[in-house]
Amino acid sequence: MKKKIYIVCAALLLVIIAVVGLQKNNEVKNNKSARRNKADKITIGFSFDTFLVDRWKKDRDVFVSKIKDCDSSADVIVKNANGNVERQIDNIEYLIDKKVDVLVIVSIDSEKLKGVIKKAKKENIKIIAYDRLIRDPEVDLYITFDNKQVGKSMARALCNEGLPRKKVLMIAGPKEDNNVSTVEEGFKEVMKENGVEIVDKHYTENWNADDAADYIKNLYEDEEKRKMLESIDGIMCGNDNIATTVITKLSELKLVGKIKVVGQDADLDACQRIVEGIQVMTVYKEVEKLAETAAEYAYKFAKGIKVKITERYKDGDIDYPYVCLETIPVTKKNMEEVIIYSGFHSRDEVYVNGYLDEEISENITE
Structure with a gap:
């Protein structure tokens, strides 16, 4: 009799274990299927x-x-x-x-x-x-x-402006950002094709634009490095936010216009600078x-x-x-076509300080 009781108890225990295991398995499956085949709120x-x-x-x-x-x-x-x-x-x-x-x-x-x-x-x-x-x-x-195309577009824009001394600087974002190395790859490729020397590279921390301005300031305050700064034709900025602080610092040092600047993201202030002739180009991304x-x-x-x-x-x-x-390089010539007509920025915003060329103005149809 005791033996039979033991057998029955063991069997019941196995059944309980099996049921509990099945329930847990179903819970896991249900949890996964709930995410994969959600009919309810996501x-x-x-x-x-x-x-x-x-x-x-x-x-x-x-x-x-x-x-x-x-x-x-x-x-x-x-x-x-x-x-x-x-x-x-x-x-x-x-x-x-x-x-x-x-x-x-x-x-x-x-x-x-x-x-x-x-x-x-x-x-x-x-x-x-x-x-x-x-x-x-x-x-x-x-x-x-x-992003490789972004780097190529930046480099071509600088080359198209004419780089008489064939020397440029790179002020990029952080090394931890994979996009930075990919943009750099495209930029270097075009510069090599055109025999342009990248005399120095600076990587900002966490895309900190103030870091870029400090870098320019430190170059200027060092006698040897100042010669390098004054010998360059252009600066590739990792984005338009960096370009903003770099151009501000160049303005303080009376180097705006002497050094060409490019960026990316088509920020409003960058577009304004482009039509004013202060920044060469930006890269428009269909955000x-x-x-x-x-x-x-x-x-x-x-x-x-x-x-x-x-x-x-x-x-x-x-x-x-x-x-x-894909991305689109933006200069003064195609500002209307790319930025204004797409509605990314309005004409009044971009041309807030005027500077709408007569040649461009003639082609505008309201």
């Missing part, structure tokens, strides 16, 4: 580097608007790290705790984000690296502009298209809709699902 997290650069505010607004077009009930939680990578890690952990379905990230330092990315993937959260590469094989999509495309992918990821991405971005041994958008 939540998307967007972690930004900073909003000190005006461009990122446009990305944010367009992205949120597009998500709402796709699903009016969707939640988009936006977090701003103010250029601090530790704060960005905290922001991403907050978004993970909020059980977002997709994380879109403008990374500050992809190496330092690896731990929190791994944590997100354990929660089955899709990861979109927005505009800047996150070096992690678990990234589900890398979406950006053709609306980038943000809208990223939003479409984020929505599909969140809803569990199958997405086919054929293009790949190779970085060492890893290749990432990749979406790349």
